[in-house]
Amino acid sequence: MNFLTAENLALVFAGLTALAVLLYAILDGYDLGVGITLPMQQEAWRDTAIASIGPFWDANETWLVLAVGLLLVAFPAAHSAILHALYLPAALLLIGLILRGVAFDFRAKVKPERKIRWDWTFKFGSLLATFSQGFMLGIYVMGLEYSVGSVVFASFSGLCVTAAYAMIGNAWLIGKTSGDLQRHAIRQCKLAGVWTLAGILAVSAINPLVNANVYQVWTEPPLAYLFAAIPLLCFAMFALGYLALKRLPLPDDRGAWLPFFICKVIFVCSFVGLALSFYPFVVPNQMTLYEAASSKESLTIIFFGAVVVIPIIAAYTAVAYYAFRGKADGLKYY
């Protein structure tokens, strides 16, 4: 295999890791978002909201395992540097994920009077996990350094990610529910969308000011003209989303999945924007992906496995989403 040079493999695995992170952000993003904004007003709402993500959350979280696993396997030096610097927030992320993951099951199985306690655990765990992710992203963007400025920025980033997940989570609920709960989700989605937009604008402004090469990437012609399409598309999506949310719900539930689709595009744009800002670094300004990659033989072995297995994963994931299409009202654990 001539094209499988060490450099190409490093690039391929950087792409795969990035894809896993992006898929994780979208997929676990919507189920964490449902958790963060879990409607505490009515038990029936909570049951429906949680049932809508019940069949999917476990597989969604597996993308995180894959992302961390690929980073560990393909870029061990970067994995070590990143998780070393993010040791405490990563522990908080894990505790959040543990709490919400078990709350899913405990809430359906404990004595009825204890259920509400696990619902709060679910909400709190989702919030902790999401905020930690945003915080980690913030510290990562700031070059894995802790100072007053970077911690403030990271906390702000934690809020932005929380808003973004809340937005996509409610967009999911709009598609998956009907009636009062759907109207509730539409209101929540609008609110979260405003905060997400503010967050993206602020990060887009701060990031190039802090990192010199980020400034260069976005201002140096001719590529900068091309790259400008990304933020333009992103902001167009916000405008479209605002118009859509104003009109929803429509008769026959038309357009109920439009907000979720728009959120996905926004996530992709934001992610691609970040990835372009930092390429070719895996640890911002310190380590390029070529420097961090592990041995060629090992990457080749995984490459062939991934080429065979990932389409299969995509296929059965599609089967699962097809099986659980439609509204979530009738979905129940048994």
Add this chain to the structure above:
Amino acid sequence: MLDTLLLSRIQFAANISFHILFPTITIALGWLLVYFKIRFDLSQHPVWMRAYRFWVKVFALTFALGVVSGITMSFQFGTNWPGFMETVGNIAGPLLAYEILTAFFLEATMLGIMLFGFNKVPRWLHTLATLLVAIGTTLSAFWILVLNSWMQTPVGFEMRDGVAHATDWLAIIFNPSFPYRFTHMLLASALTVCFLVAGISAYRLYRGDNKKAPRLTLKTALFTAAVLAPTQAFVGDLHGLNTLQHQPQKIAAMEGIWHTQQGAPLVLFAIPDAETQTNRFALEIPKLASLILTHDLNGELKGINEFPDAHPPVAPVFYSFRVMVGIGVLMLAVAWWCSLRLYRKGELSPLQYKVLIGMSFSGWIATLAGWYVTEIGRQPYLVYGVLKTSDAVTTVASEQVALTLIMYLALYVVLLLAYVKTLFWLAKRAIEVEEYDLSLPGLPEQKAKLANEGVEA
């Protein structure tokens, strides 16, 4: 302040001990569910569905705990033991990647269909999903035991500049201790599930549950345990012989042999004393250890003294081994005692119910003890003969490790209590449900017949 090495080891041991409890149940419980589901598909008899529906709840809860504690592990390989990936990452990495790609996604996705899809997908697809979940959990056990076994008996690689490079993947996967460890662990999982199912079923029957389903699950579990317990003793013995061949110092610690000797006695109990290198208060059967391990009354067994700088601490390995074997023997005795009575009289005595309830989680203790034997027995190495544990540890400040350790421990204690309580609460609640709730969706086509004639079988 404790040092980072010790804290990292305690933290990792706590996490992995907590984690292994749940896969130990799901690996075999998945196959038990496949059995229930296929019996239901073939007979259309609702009792199989009742058994399935009860145990699938336990499966879901257990699986969730296994997943979330497993995610923690995937982070800690890197955060606690960076030297591990730096040195043997070229081998451990692909094995872990294959576990994620072939097992994790499969089981996670199919679990959704299995738990929520009963009324949403065709019957055959639901059975297939149940089967694929079981295959997924077993595959995941396969890959992780390949990696663990390779850490015990590493082959198929060469060291270049202090980094391991794979030379023969088949040799790595089917390394010398793998077949024994994999079989031993699968049987451990099966026995753990047998006693869990027997214990919970016994609890329901003892509490006056008069339905068919718990009787059926009790019988299935006890008879299976009666067959598997002696099988496990046999496999365990083979595993021990394999260990003697590849890691003699582990055997020395397990048997409490301080000095190389011929005709070594089997130490039933003692207090190993590392200072004087002797066993105090030893209760021994002469020559038996030599007989078991070398098939010769006067066979020579190597003692700890042969491995001055590279032997594990004796006491924890020695005690853990006795706990594991002790519970194994107890399981064998109880399985036969109860099976015989159940076979003859069709019912157990109140004492037997109580014993089974008490042993619901005995498999956990035996499995943990077994893992402590093999993992502590590998020390001071992380990868036997290749990498020492102390060379792989993180440089994260010990305060941070201590802080997160306390958080994890508190969380684990709470979750473990909640888990055990919830299992018994589920059992209690199941007592009050009607025998064959015909209003349940998706029950057999013969619903009308069942409603008219009642249920016979």
